[in-house]
Structures are given as structure tokens and as C-alpha cells.
Amino acid sequence: MRYLPHTPEEIASMLATIGQESLESLFDTVPADCRMTNPWPLPAPQSEWELNDHLRHLAGAMGVNQQTKVLVGAGSYQHHIPETVRSLAGRSEFLTAYTPYQPEMAQGTLQGIFEYQTLTARLLGMDVVNASMYDGASALAEALLMGLRIAKKKKKVAVSRAIHPHYRAVVRAYLQPTAYEVVELDVLADGRTDLSGLAELEDIAAVALQSPNFFGVIEDLESAAVAIHGIGALCITGFTEPLAYGLLKNPGQCGADIVCGEGQSFGIAPSFGGPGLGMFGCREPFTRNMPGRLVGETKDLEGRRGYVLTLATREQHIRREKATSNICSNQGICAMTAGMYMASLGGTGIRQLARLNYDKTQYLKAVLSKAGARIPFASPVFNEFVAEFPQDFKPVRERLLAQNIVAGLELGPFYPELAGRYLFGVTETIAKHTMDTIAAEVQA
Template sequence: MRYLPHTPEEISEMLAVIGADSLDGLFTAVPAECRMTASWNLPRAKSEWQLNDHMRALAAAMGVDEGAQVLIGAGSYRHHIPEAVRALAGRSEFLTAYTPYQAEMAQGTLQSIFEYQTLTARLLGMDVVNASMYDGASALAEALLMGLRIAKRKKRVAVSRAIHPHYRATVRAYLQAAGVEIIELEVLADGRTDLGALGVGSAVAAVALQSPNFFGVIEDLQQAGAIIQGADALFVACFTEPLAFGMLKSPGACGADIVCGEGQSFGLTPSFGGPGLGMFGCREPFTRNLPGRLVGETRDREGRRGYVLTLATREQHIRREKATSNICSNQGICALTAAMYMASLGGTGIRQLARLNFDKSEYFKHLLLRAGASLVFSGPTFNEFVVRFPGDFATIRQRLLARNIVAGLDLGGLYPELGGAYLFCVTETTGKETLDAVAAEVQA
């Protein structure tokens, strides 16, 4: 969509309507000392084709291009996006600068969010799903805040160290200023979370686990849920790869009270880390403590089906500083794209794709083991796993990078005790030839 600027005549006409002499007059309410008076230090303007050439040159300077084979997941995954999803999500009816909610103006938008909620609730096994959050990290932080609201007098939460490090950093940013104590649960030799520190007297409001976790290990959510709820805490299950639930039992079926995570895998490209899609659901008794919004289906006076905002806990709408959350965007186009993706694949397609990811990952894992690598964690994994190599893999990794293959993530920067251990990810986008080439380099 091309940018169409206003003409000077249109700007003058609009200023006259509101009684302003100039564009600067719009900012008279801002103190002069807070306004920028110096000129912008910008390069000379470029023509459209010059700007396109400039952007292509910047893209060519990237170490990893679109043709690269990337064997890293770590919360951001490459999946094939059906062309039907790309085409529909890019239509001008949907791809707008702002997501409208007024029922009389946006029945299509409200229906699309309703469909997203329905599909996501089925995927996660939840009673209620909201109209999405910013991303998986903010969704986890909001889930723990929700747990604190439900628990009322408790001021302590527990978070597994196997949760994505960026998610845990976001949780600290949200909760520490509020005086909430954050307990980090250690990781066992199998890569699962050690829940031994939890007890009846632990006074924890909520406990958060990720499955598959950051190391790709599948947590035993059913057993974990029994331990957590036995300690009188809410069970928060988060995720970075929702595709796993096409093959694994849903968190809701395992007893989770709140489920949250990142939906980027469903029709959204990694895009250098954004935009993302925060999926968020809970059991029905906790609906009133849910952040964000709920869209519901109703009937008008003439019996026609319609869609409305059933629950809107935004501070602008009703409660101001007492609002349940300060989330101001439902990531509308991202939620709509995810709904299109889930509807396009259907339950059978998601199951088959999840199985393909699992099978490819297992194939590659065994290739590396035969080439001399060793598993760091013994637990079962989905499409990611962590290995160590007998020699200097950093040198091998550089050779592979020269072949446009990004082989693994060194975990030392995120987990100092795992320096020299590499996290690998395999999705349906990775060809067998690439996997064989990496194993051959390791064995050479």
C-alpha cells in the first residue's frame, strides 16, 4: 500500500477547522523546553527507486538472507505459510493501521477475532481465550499478574529456568517494581523443571512452566500440575511453539489453569523478532481476571447474528488505574492471520505438520549422535534439542555459515553453565540435504 501524503491545501483546510494557525500550533500544550527546535539531521531525499535500491543493499549486507537454512528456533520459528493465508491476510479489509472494535462498524473484525478465540481455545484446551496480547513474553507476565490477582494476598511466584530467558526478563520487568518475589526453579538432568522446592507452605500464587521448554524438552505437565495445585498455587503453562500441541496433549487437558505463549509459528514470519502474537487462555472461573478483551456472539432484535465486545478490561474503557490490564492492542492482523492459518490446516493438517517436525528433528538428532555429539538433556523433545560436541564446534559452525547454513545457538550467553552446548531446531522448512551436510561436517 503506497503512502499518500496530504497536500498543503488539505493541511491548511484541516488547521482552519480546528482553529490552529500552523502545525506547530498543535503542540502549544507541550512546554517549550520539552520541544525539539533543532533541525533534523537527515540525508537528502531519495526517489522511490533509489530508496528501493538502498533497502536491497541493506538486506544484502545481512549475514543471513532468506535463502539461508536456519537451524535455530529459540522462540522464533520458520514454517511454510500457505499462499492462501498470505493473500487473504494482506487484503486491505484486514491490513489496516488500527483495529476497529465498534460493533456497528467492524462486524467482520469482531467475527474474525471470535473465530480466532474459538480455534485457539480448542488448540490449548482452554474454556476461555482472549483477543490476544502483544507477544509470548508479555502474555506470560500478564498471566502471573493474573495469578497474583486471583491469589490476592500472596506476593510470590515461581518460574522455571527452562522458560525462555527473554520471557523471564520480561516477567522481572513487570513484577519486581511491584514488590513481587520471583523464585526461579532449577532444571534437572533430563531437562525438566525441578518442582521439589514447592510445598504446601510455600505461599506461591502461581507457578509457570514452558512445554516444550527452551531446551526443546517436553515437560510432564500432568504430573507438574498435580504438584503445583497441591501446593495451593495456580498452574501457568506457557509455550513458544504452539505447533507442538498438534502432537502433544494440550495444556488444558493436563490441568493448566492459565495457558499463554507465542503464536508466531501460525502464519507469521520471524521478522527479526516481531511482530508477535500473544496467545492467552484460562479456565472459565477466572474469566473476570483475564486481561485483554473477549468477543462474543449474540443476536440483535431481529434475530440476526452479531458480534460484540463481551468483556473489555481496558483502562480506557472502564476502570482506569483499577483496570485488569493495560494492554491496548489485540495484535488484530496477527490474530487474524493465525486464525486463517489454523483454519487452512485444520486439526488433521496441524497434527501431520507437528509429526513431520518431530520426525525431522529426531532424524537430525540421531545423525549428530552418530557423528560424535552427546545429548545434554535426556528428556523427550519436540523439534529442538541441545547437544555438545567433542571438538571445537565454533569453527565448524563458521564453515557452515559460509555455506549459508546457520547451525545451532551457543547457549553460553544465556546459560553460563551451558557454554559450548548448542541448541538446534528443525522444522518442515529444513531439507534432508542440509541436515546430512551438517552431520558430515561434524564427522569430518
């Protein structure tokens, strides 16, 4: 095996040095009744070339290919990824390093993450951003737990039903064993979260909204933050599409206290849902309540600028059961990748790209409406929206699939009351003619 360098002579000589008879005798301390006795029914080892064939075969079993146009967002977005980002993120000095416990040998990772923290903080309007969480869903669960820690005695959190259903499921799983309760806030007819009942709720530590929400709708975060602060709760805002903040007011500006979401859009392939990037930021007074790793600037012995992991007294390896989270490994290289992507776009580019996503989405909305579709939620959207069709959309969707277009996501499995309605996602990768094809099939 090409990864195992030992020759038989070397093994013999090493065994002699340590006074062992065989490789098997190295395990003499393992009692017989703990031993693995079954042979493993694993496939025979494959050469590199056989493995390439095998994966090609699996790729062929997918009903989608590189040419397929997927007009679905719902937490995972198909954006163009520049070759520079792919190539730089693949540099093995970054990729094959561990968490930077020895900062003198990891300044590349550390400065790169510091830059990621900074650019993300600027994008979200936050004072502090951590070095990453697993994904948008666990980031939201951790944000709510953080809200409960800050509020101390309060026992409830409220989350909008317009938050990604999978994210709410993860929140329920995280909070299930605790004494805390999760209250869900309904969605109004315009697709925004109904905050009118907030004042009647008691004991609420934090309220979480997503904007743009699962339906693509841009929430009125400014009013929401006022209402949430009005009941003495923390305002948590989530997102699945950070590109939106290249165009829209950022959550910090709107009054959010904690912002968390999924950063996959920034140079990371969809990859069947992972690895993505949990982005997580907050206002400065809450820094020490944050979960996750933080990179900070400091100086070396000679006064030169350098970076280290810092404020570790919040973390599991120091605080053990009193830590702010149990997170250890995060999504390091994904955060670096997002940093590279944000750097590649720049302030000018991100506005342009966000605008392009917005314009294309408005275009699809317009041509579908013209073709007879109804847009049930009247509120403004960024790059996703819900549509409802006069006739059954299933056969249309099948015809489009035959043309290598995946047109929207059926909402029934997630929201029974929205059965038959579809969530569409449009990015810069979707050409006008693809959208025209969809509209034509709807009309046909």
C-alpha cells in the first residue's frame, strides 16, 4: 500500500528494538474478549485508477450533471467559484495543517482567519465574528443557547416559522434535553414573520428571524429588532444567503445582537450539503459569551505583528463542562475559502454580483407571473421566491427535468399549508434563456 512506507526489514528491526516478536504481539494488552474476530466484508482494495472509475460510475448514477440548471436554493446555492479560490484553498499548507495550536508555524491560517473574521464582521455589521461553526443550522442553535446564557434566568426562545425548516429541526434537537422551550412565530400573508403577539410572550431570552427568510422574503429587521428589544429579548438574525448583504442593509445596522448563518455561497461547492460554513458574529459586549474559536492580533518577542487563537478561557479544553460550547474542530478551510471569495469580489464586486442575483430573480418572477403563476408572498425578495401555479406544476416540472432543469422545490413536505407551491432560487449561473424556457413550459 502506497501510504504505508515500512519495508519488512524495517519492521523486523523496529520490533527488535522494542523487544516485540511480531506486529500482532504489540496488542497483547488487548484482552481476547475485546477482540475483533470477524473478517470484514469490505470491497477489495482499489488502485487509484479503479477508484477513479468507481467514482465516475457513481457520478453517472446522479440524475443531474454539470450542465443541469438547479433553480433551488433553500440553504444551498450554486454560484460560480473562481479557479483561484479552488486552487488557493487547495494549497496543502492550509489544507493539511491542524488547528493552529503552534502559532509560529501557522501564521498563514491565523492571518487568513483573522481576515475572514474581519470581512465577515463588515458584511454583517457585527463587532466580532468567530472562526466558524459547523453550519448555519448548528450556528442558530448555538446562538439561541448563547442568548439563554446571556439572559440567565429566562427559559424560552422564540423562532420564526420562516426560518429554514431544517435549521428549526436542529434547534429542537439541541434544546430538547434542556429545560428550555422553543416557541414558533407564525408567518404573515406577505411572507414576513408575525411579531404582533410578541408582547404577550413572557420569559423570552431571544427571538430569532432569518432574512432573507426560507421563502426568500426580506424581513423588516429594523422593526423586528425594535419589537424584540421592546420585550427585553436579544435579537438574533440568521441567513442562508450571505450574498444578500452585498445589496441589502446588514443585520447589525438593523439592530441585531447576534447574527448567524450559512456561508456556503462564498466559494464553497454545494457538495450535497456539506462541508459548508457556520458564520457567527455578535456585538462586542457579548464576546465572552460566544461559542467557537477566535483569532486575535498580538505581537511577537520582537514586536512584530502576529496572530494567535485567543479568549480560550471560554472553550471546552480549558473550561470543560462550563465552556460556552463543546465545539473543537470547526470548518477552518471553509472559512479561509470564504475569505478568499470575499477578497476576490471586493466591495465593488459584491454589490455587482448581489445586484445580478436580485435582477435575475426579479426577471424569473416577472416571466412566471406573466405565464400565469401567482406570487403568494408580496414582500420583497432577494434571490428566492415562492410561486403557485394555476394548474398542477408536477408535469411541467417533469418536462423541465427532461430538459435538464430542476425547477423549484415543492413546499408541501415542509409546510403542509403551502402544498403545491414551489420555492425557486436564482443565482448568476442561471441564464435568461433557461428562465424563459421555464416560463414557456408553464404557459404550454
